[in-house]
Amino acid sequence: MQNYILQMEQITKSFSGVKALEDVTFQVKKGEIHALVGENGAGKSTLMKILSGVYKKNEYEGRILVQGKEQRFMGTRDAEKAGISIIYQELNLIKSMSICENIFLGCERRNNGVIQWNEQYRQTKELLDKVRLKENPGTMVGVLGVGKQQLIEIAKALNKNARLIILDEPTASLTEVETEILMDILRELKKEGVTCIYISHKLDEVFHIADRVTVLRDGKVIVTKNISEVSESSLISYMVGRELTQRFPHEEHHAGEVILEVKDWSVRNPVISDKKLIDHVQFQVKKGEILGIAGLMGAGRTELALSLFGILKPTQDSQLYFKGRKIQIRSPKQAIRRGISYVSEDRKRYGLVMDKDIRTNMSLASLSKLVRYGVINGNLEITRTHQYMRELKIKASSIQQKVKNLSGGNQQKVILAKWMLTSPEVLILDEPTRGVDVGAKYEIYQIMNRLVAQGVAIVMISSELPEIIGMSDRIYVMHEGKINGELNREEATQERILYSAAGGRQETYVG
Ligand SMILES: Nc1ncnc2c1ncn2[C@@H]1O[C@H](COP(=O)(O)OP(=O)(O)OP(=O)(O)O)[C@@H](O)[C@H]1O
Ligand SMILES: [Mg+2]
Structure with a gap:
């Protein structure tokens, strides 16, 4: 079928026996902005990692067709060659490098082996203009806020001439104004024929920008529809599997001293x-x-x-x-x-130790409260971890699951629990x-x-x-x-x- 740039067919993917995706069929039309929505842990990022070659051909079941041709990606480079670029949910820039170095990382402009810095600087400037970021190409990425870093990620994808760009929660760290800028950029890209898969928990954005929407729940496709055919409340009930009448629990607060x-x-x-x-x-x-x-x-x-x-x-x-x-x-x-406790906006920098499990991460800031007679009270630690897993509905196989293997939203919940545990x-x-x-x-x-x-x-x-x-x-x-x-x-x-x-x-x- 010619009008599909992408067809993913019957994709199934498990992590140590647990199915993250089951028989997913997902089709994207050329030039459309296709929103992918669903609860935390529904499988959105996993599906996109399969598409972008992070998970290799032998690590999942099913077929991927790009422009009607079956593709077997053995890495992200392969996907990039096929014109697919992903911007991850967790930013992946190297903080100690400049904007320019980050944008050209792995695709340096060389002449007889020598990096063409002037040329790279010039192109970086153009790209920064395109994403409307007023920064110097030589600026260190680490000094910029997460919002600006997000725009640099987009510039980086544009630099690779992507035909299909996947944005995994691009606006999570952008404010209203930057979000507007991003929407404009996406509309411009659409005019140039670039296709976009857009993952977001902000449904107003989805209604604003998307042509079609697919809902995933528990690793399965629930529905694909034209955006004009769904209302916000019906979209929410497709996502969570029930009606959600209120967005905010109304409760009187009684301020003290x-x-x-x-x-x-x-x-x-x-x-x-x-x-x-x-x-x-x-x-x-x-x-x-x-x-x-x-x-x-x-x-x-x-x-x-x-x-x-x-x-x-x-x-x-x-x-x-x-x-x-x-x-x-x-x-x-x-x-x-x-x-006084602080839950950071930047979970990689201040929030979580990605290589450790949920239990360790949760008790990290409250160890002094868990210590009895000089040793950590393991039982108390486990009880409290289970309690917060339940209360916050953290989706994980056990409290021993490494935090880096949790979905983005579930990582956020672990951070919240960690700081709540400090009482x-x-x-x-x-x-x-x-x-x-x-x-x-x-x-x-x-x-x-x-x-x-x-x-x-x-x-x-x-x-x-x-x-x-x-x-x-x-x-x-x-x-x-x-x-x-x-x-x-x-x-x-x-x-x-x-x-x-x-x-x-x-x-x-x-x-
Ligand atoms: N590397 C991994 N090892 C084990 N389990 C994993 C791994 N990656 C993802 N999972 C599990 O697969 C499921 C789907 O995760 P995924 O990250 O795709 O969710 P998501 O829809 O992107 O959620 P969110 O909105 O929170 O980002 C989750 O239950 C998650 O814990
Ligand atoms: Mg995700």
Whole structure:
């Protein structure tokens, strides 16, 4: 069939006896944007890894046809040669290398064996223009936020002249504005005839960009439809196998006394020292409330969290009060001892030890609480691990499964459990539901509500405005390192938040 660029037929794949995909048939038309959706662990990434040659021909059953011709990929290079490029869910750039080096890694432009740096720089500049990133090709990738890194991954795929691009949750770490840019880029690519498979848990995006959609559940295809033929609620019920009437559990929070307060809180930019990442911020967090922090990428939200947690150093005159007493936090260890925990947005960097199992990862931050008479209480550790596996519905074969073998959303749940196990009094959550499916999001919100009812103060940084609005009692909006607006639950709307995030003042808001 000519109008299909891709036909995957009867794909079955098991991991040590457990079926991750079963008899999956998936067809993509030339030039379309085809969304692939489903719960965490449904098999989306696994299917795409088969398509992109990560899993070799002998590691699964079934056939792959590209432009009608059967392909047997023995590696990602083979898939790339067939015009297929994948951008992974977990970013794969090398942080200690420049943008240019990353983009040309493994496909250097050479002349008589000599790398053509000038040529590579020029092309990198063009590619960065295309993804609308104003960065120097020589900039080290490690200093950029995850959002920008994502755009570099896209530039890298474009550089390989891909005809079929797979984006596995491309916008998980992008804010609204960058997401818009990405959507524009995809539409442009579509005009140029590039086909795209788009995996996302953000259904509004799926409706915005996709031509067709396929739903996977428990490793099986449930349905493939034109996007115009499905509603959001029907799509959700295909995904989770039941109706989901509410997105946010409504519950009254009862804020208590102020537990944490910062005054004149500033953090210098480590690279350009006269620029401030955080600029004289003041705020308070109360026991039993959820404080939302909104803002665009680069507004300083994560830096604020990192500085409260002892990873970034605040300036001399910055003051931190915890339960009314002035304290200093110089390391994450000190923060944890005080009862402040931080769930990072970047799970590879601060969150998880990928090579270790679920149990080890979960208890890593709370070892001191698990120790009895100088030895780790293994039984308690196991009980607690099982408890969180159950509560968060973590999909894994056992608590001994290595974290790197979990699906992206399930990794996120392990991180959450890890920090909940520290029994924090202040819990800072940075993008807590990134990559988590709609059903599991609800579970996480319920757990947040439960913690708050027990008196925990939650600071939630999120780029998802519905989540900020749906869950927060109060909202601070950050802009260029400052808090540019405070909204309470009743006042908060997407428009108002975006207005503040862009630098507008609430006093002058007309809307
Ligand atoms: N290398 C592996 N070893 C063992 N099990 C694995 C491995 N990779 C994936 N799995 C399992 O296969 C199933 C499907 O995982 P997959 O990563 O494809 O899910 P997903 O649909 O991409 O989910 P998410 O939305 O969370 O990213 C999961 O149960 C996962 O634990
Ligand atoms: Mg995945």
